[in-house]
Amino acid sequence: MTQLTLPAGMEINGAIGAGYAEILTPEALALVAKLSRAFETRRQELLAVRVERAKRLDAGERPDFLPETAHIRNGDWKIAPIPAALECRRVEITGPVERKMVINAFNSGADSYMTDFEDSNSPVWDNQITGQINLRDAIRKTISLEQNGKSYKLNDKVATLVVRPRGWHLDEKHVLIDGKRVSGGIFDFALFMFHNAKEQLARGAGPYFYLPKLESHLEARLWNDIFVMTQNELGLPQGTIKATVLIETILAAFEMDEILYELREHSSGLNAGRWDYIFSCIKKFKLDKDFCLADRAKVTMTAPFMRSYALLLLKTCHKRNAPAIGGMAALIPIKNDPEKNEIAMGGVRVDKARDATDGYDGGWVAHPGLVELAMTEFKKVLGDKPNQISKQREDVNVSAADLLDFKPEAPITEAGLRYNINVGIHYLGAWLAGNGCVPIHNLMEDAATAEISRAQVWQWIRSTKGVLDDGKKVTAEMVVAMIPQELVKVKALVGDGATYDRAARIFEEMSTSASFAEFLTLPLYEEI
Numbered sequence: 001m002t003q004l005t006l007p008a009g010m011e012i013n014g015a016i017g018a019g020y021a022e023i024l025t026p027e028a029l030a031l032v033a034k035l036s037r038a039f040e041t042r043r044q045e046l047l048a049v050r051v052e053r054a055k056r057l058d059a060g061e062r063p064d065f066l067p068e069t070a071h072i073r074n075g076d077w078k079i080a081p082i083p084a085a086l087e088c089r090r091v092e093i094t095g096p097v098e099r100k101m102v103i104n105a106f107n108s109g110a111d112s113y114m115t116d117f118e119d120s121n122s123p124v125w126d127n128q129i130t131g132q133i134n135l136r137d138a139i140r141k142t143i144s145l146e147q148n149g150k151s152y153k154l155n156d157k158v159a160t161l162v163v164r165p166r167g168w169h170l171d172e173k174h175v176l177i178d179g180k181r182v183s184g185g186i187f188d189f190a191l192f193m194f195h196n197a198k199e200q201l202a203r204g205a206g207p208y209f210y211l212p213k214l215e216s217h218l219e220a221r222l223w224n225d226i227f228v229m230t231q232n233e234l235g236l237p238q239g240t241i242k243a244t245v246l247i248e249t250i251l252a253a254f255e256m257d258e259i260l261y262e263l264r265e266h267s268s269g270l271n272a273g274r275w276d277y278i279f280s281c282i283k284k285f286k287l288d289k290d291f292c293l294a295d296r297a298k299v300t301m302t303a304p305f306m307r308s309y310a311l312l313l314l315k316t317c318h319k320r321n322a323p324a325i326g327g328m329a330a331l332i333p334i335k336n337d338p339e340k341n342e343i344a345m346g347g348v349r350v351d352k353a354r355d356a357t358d359g360y361d362g363g364w365v366a367h368p369g370l371v372e373l374a375m376t377e378f379k380k381v382l383g384d385k386p387n388q389i390s391k392q393r394e395d396v397n398v399s400a401a402d403l404l405d406f407k408p409e410a411p412i413t414e415a416g417l418r419y420n421i422n423v424g425i426h427y428l429g430a431w432l433a434g435n436g437c438v439p440i441h442n443l444m445e446d447a448a449t450a451e452i453s454r455a456q457v458w459q460w461i462r463s464t465k466g467v468l469d470d471g472k473k474v475t476a477e478m479v480v481a482m483i484p485q486e487l488v489k490v491k492a493l494v495g496d497g498a499t500y501d502r503a504a505r506i507f508e509e510m511s512t513s514a515s516f517a518e519f520l521t522l523p524l525y526e527e528i
């Protein structure tokens, strides 16, 4: 086995596969070690703050805009100018860091490509390191692949790359510094920066990131401080790194100005990460017996609380000269059924048209087959302009009560409950097998969408409003009885893989246990 030279105090317990040593170099690992030692204590403190805040919310406290940062919300400031490579982001394709998908996404015709170490990626060690290899090769345009009789290589014109490292909650368990696991996000970020930032700048772009699952401006400040130290370490001018923050937690929605302000030298705007946002709303109010959201399919961007969130994000960004990027419609092309496919494409069209008309500068798609369609909707509104940041939404007024107006509460149906159980088992099983993004019932399912499914099941059992439209109360016994039935249906689709039995067991434990797992990926990560 290849031997790595490690910085003092670092241990790596993952297998070292072909080409890994080119990523896990002593210098790159030294940056991981430096950032970890400098910032791990703060990461842990901020995670502890999340726990304390959750306790207060569990006890009935409700979030509001922070009095102590009113001067930032009321102040007249802008973020630093956006680099040319990030001015035009009408369509952003996203996808896991798998080699074929990396090539296809770069070639998709989208303006930008968010490559994903987060929601759509199962963080098995091999995915993390081969993902870094794939990105290194793609940035240098040396990436290629022969698969199923097809040859893959990059076109001359490719999308601008944006990288999403893991969120603050995730560790990288294969790498220890001074006996403790390193942060998954710092690990992904540091390796990427070390190997690629200068190369990207030489090629006319730069190191651009998406930051997931932040809950406060102090968490944004931590990323900002990491950027400052990394730029110093690598000899890059301050402000070189640019990051778009996903507003995908209810708490961050109350701190959007503050998040942009913390990152103002490094900001490239905000994105409305709708799936985690819905999950976060359920999670943060999980013990409120009056809280209840309808069947997952009914909680759309036109739901009152989602509409308020989307409009506030847009207004906030444009006031600060920052891009506002829309989220992901989970619809994907449906093969072999033109009628259903047309309905799905119509759904994506409506979604992108709404965002573009509202004033968003771009939006996400899950699949190359959606790029042209989404582009058409943005071009209808933007014409030849790269963005519409100049469009101010002073007409928008969103209060705390609007953000917390959680409707629709009904209907909850047996079909909706079974759907959540079915998707939960299917997704968990795929994730355990190393695949973090799966088409299920013609929708894109990733960690964020699956979180909604499993959180709804837990919460419906406990909410007084968790009553099916036929009058039956959702109970743990009902869910436990449905799990084997849904497992059979999942296996009929995907085969008899052992991970699905494990997934069903974990799903049952998660749905029925008294405590609510903070993220489903946390217990799952200990299984891989």
Ligand SMILES: CC(=O)SCCNC(=O)CCNC(=O)[C@H](O)C(C)(C)COP(=O)(O)OP(=O)(O)OC[C@H]1O[C@@H](n2cnc3c(N)ncnc32)[C@H](O)[C@@H]1OP(=O)(O)O
Binding pocket: 093, 094, 095, 096, 100, 101, 102, 104, 105, 116, 119, 120, 275, 276, 328, 332, 333, 365, 366, 367, 368, 437, 438, 439, 443, 444, 445, 446, 448, 449
């Ligand atoms: C909530 C959030 O965080 S959203 C962001 C995270 N989610 C994502 O990024 C979604 C990523 N999308 C995907 O992984 C896939 O599109 C899925 C799983 C949803 C659907 O996958 P499949 O049904 O296998 O796709 P399908 O068979 O139609 O793929 C056709 C081709 O498009 C490619 N493709 C599909 N999606 C993508 C993508 N997002 N990026 C690049 N290539 C893609 C496939 O690799 C395949 O290539 P090939 O023809 O060369 O073999």
Ligand SMILES: O=CC(=O)O
Binding pocket: 119, 246, 248, 272, 273, 274, 275, 276, 277, 327, 328, 448
């Ligand atoms: O990351 C995006 C989301 O919707 O969640």
Ligand SMILES: [Mg+2]
Binding pocket: 119, 212, 213, 246, 248, 273, 275, 276, 448
């Ligand atoms: Mg998300």
